[in-house]
Amino acid sequence: PKDVTVTIGDKSFVVPAGTKVKDAAAAAGVVIPKLKIDPATCKGCTLCAKACENGAISGEKKKPHVIDQDKCVQCGECLARCKTGSIVPA
Known part of the structure; x- marks a missing residue:
């Protein structure tokens, strides 16, 4: 694992390797909002x-995924994994 920079809206913060995104966000004073996936990207x-x-994110491989808002707890782990920047504030 390595450090990852996460951007939410106009705020960015570093998630050190082995650290939960929500913990790094809290340390940076960033609140993780409800999120959605941009199907265009x-x-x-x-x-x-x-x-x-x-298990809040579903979708077929190579097709846009969606976030089930009823299951999402805004932990932000998806933000640190998305390489296309498709996960954005809802």
Whole structure:
């Protein structure tokens, strides 16, 4: 694992390797909002879905994924995995 920079809106913060995104966000004074996946940029790589501990992200491989707002707890782990910047504030 390595450090990852996460951007939410106009705020960015570093998530040190081995640290939960929500903990790094809190340390940086950033509140993780409700999130959605932009279908125009999502490549369906499944990295976000694999990172989601609550199973809130679904979709077929190579097709845009979606976040189930009822299951999402705004932990932000998906943000650290998305390589296309497709996970944005809802």
